[in-house]
Amino acid sequence: MGESVGTLLELDVTGIAHGGISVARHEGRVVFVSDAIPGESVVARVTEDRKKSFWRADTVSVTTPSEHRVDHVWPEAALDRDPAERPGGAEFGHIALAHQRTLKHDVLVDSFSRFAHVDLTEVLGRDVVVEAAPGDDAANGLGWRTRVRLHVDEEGTAGPFAARSHTVVPVTGLPLATATVQESAPLARGAMPGASVLDVLAPSGSEGARLVVDEQAPTAVTEVVGHRTFTVDDTGFWQVHRAAASVLTEAVQDLVDRDRLDADGIHLDLYGGVGLLAAAVGDLVGPKARLTSVESAGRATEHAQENLAEWIGARAEPGRVDRWLARTVQTASRSELDRYRAGTVVLDPPRSGAGREVAVQIAALQPAQVVYVACDPVALARDVATFADLGYRLEALRAFDLFPHTHHMEAVARLVPVA
Incomplete structure (x- = not known):
């Protein structure tokens, strides 16, 4: 900590950064400001100046409020409390819900521009929209965390x-x-x-x-998605938003190009959890679908095997995705490689993304298409850039506001081989 920590600054907020924090400048230095909205003038207290290139600060009062500022949905997180006593987890709670999605759109577009060198409007032929989950607008984005x-x-x-x-x-x-x-x-x-x-x-x-x-x-519990039920541990991973599992199931099914979906292919669900997205693909392919879900958590893999039992060709394999892919690329027979080439790969990696090694191994299998579910736009953009180097181009993208009043979003992208 330096001498500036605790200093009050008058700041004009100019933009939004990845991570949900606003951006301002003070004497040429970037200041990342919490609890502010682009376009506002605020007074903020410096909390960190360890890095000479930028400071961090918390808003303590608003001089010129944005037209999009509303009373915070979580009273304990409002500006009248000391920043150190404001609960985390609703960092957009002071912003009107529609404008939250505008800011998320801006972060998504900027992430692809900076890290994938992709103009989303140009690639998609339209502007990408951050879509609301069913019921969220009527509830003002409240009551969704299960x-x-x-x-x-x-x-x-x-x-x-x-x-x-x-x-x-x-x-x-x-x-x-x-x-x-x-x-x-x-x-x-x-x-x-x-x-x-x-x-x-x-x-x-x-x-x-x-x-x-x-x-x-852990104790096993049941989650219902459409006409399906999934067994999952109470301590295991499951989508947090009450509608997220259904929204992502439908989004994956929408983003899968049916013309590229070969019933004879081996279809992969990487970072597969308890098999939610494998089932989404299986419903498209039919009862004879060959599905392989790969997941490092052993109990989740056991649940996936149970959840995918209706498909005779379904397997749930425990292991790290990078190691499983490397072994498969090296040991698969020619006929198996042909089926992987005909297959669709779905992946839903952790927030840090799949990374280059996994992308290289996926591309080595030469699947007909890759459907990538991401909870971090920068990680997705970086991986899209890597896939582009490996011969796969972005063809379609949808984004969803599955975390209202926070900066988080989900996006689902389709990547296909360059012709």
Whole structure:
């Protein structure tokens, strides 16, 4: 920390950066400002100046508000509280919902321009739209989280961490959570003595919520997506938004080019979890589909095998995706390679993206198409650039606002071999 930490600055906010933080300049230096909106003038307190190239600051008051500024959806995160005591997890909660999607659109377009050297409007033939999930506009983007992680302080009070901090903030409500989660979250002071981490979740396949304390041994629960049910661990990965699994299933099915979908191909679901997207592809191909889901989490792989049981040709294989791909590329027979070449690859990697090594191995299999589900626009753009070097071009892209009142979004892209 330097001498400027704690200094109050008057700033004109000019843009939005990846990560949901606004951008301003002070005497030529970039300042990343929380709780602001592009176009505003604010007073912000410097919180970090370790890097000479930029500072970080928290808004403490607004001199000239944006027309898109609204009362924060989470009262404890509003400007009248000290920044150190504002809970994290709703960093766009002071911005009108439609404008949040405009900002997310801007970040997505900028990410592709900077990291993939792609003009999305030019490639897609239209402007990309960040689409709302069903019901979110009517609910003002509230009540969508089916899973919430809380932390417990020394007094036994559960709450979220403050933004960019490990300080537990006591709160009286969780407005982004579903009613069931909100009703079941033990937010009263001192309600969880001796605990450290608490997950509150409301699986769609059961009534009521579950409390998982200190990552206890996993228990299988059921999630319902359309006409399908999926077994998943209560401590395992599942999409957080109540509609996300359905939205992404439909998006993957929409982005798969049916003309490139060969019923005789081997279709891959990489980072497959419990088989959600493998099932989405399987429904397109039919009962004889050859599906292989690859997932590093052993229990998730077991659940995937169960969830995909209706397809005789379905396999769920445990292992790291990069190692599985490398082994497959090296050991597959000629006939198997022909089927991989005829296949569709779906991947839903972690926030950091698939990375170059995985992209190289996918391209080595020469699949007919790659459908990439991403929760980070910069990671997606970087990987799209890598795939372009490997002979796969971006052909289609959709984006979804599956995390209202936060900076996060999901995007689904189709990559196809360059003709």
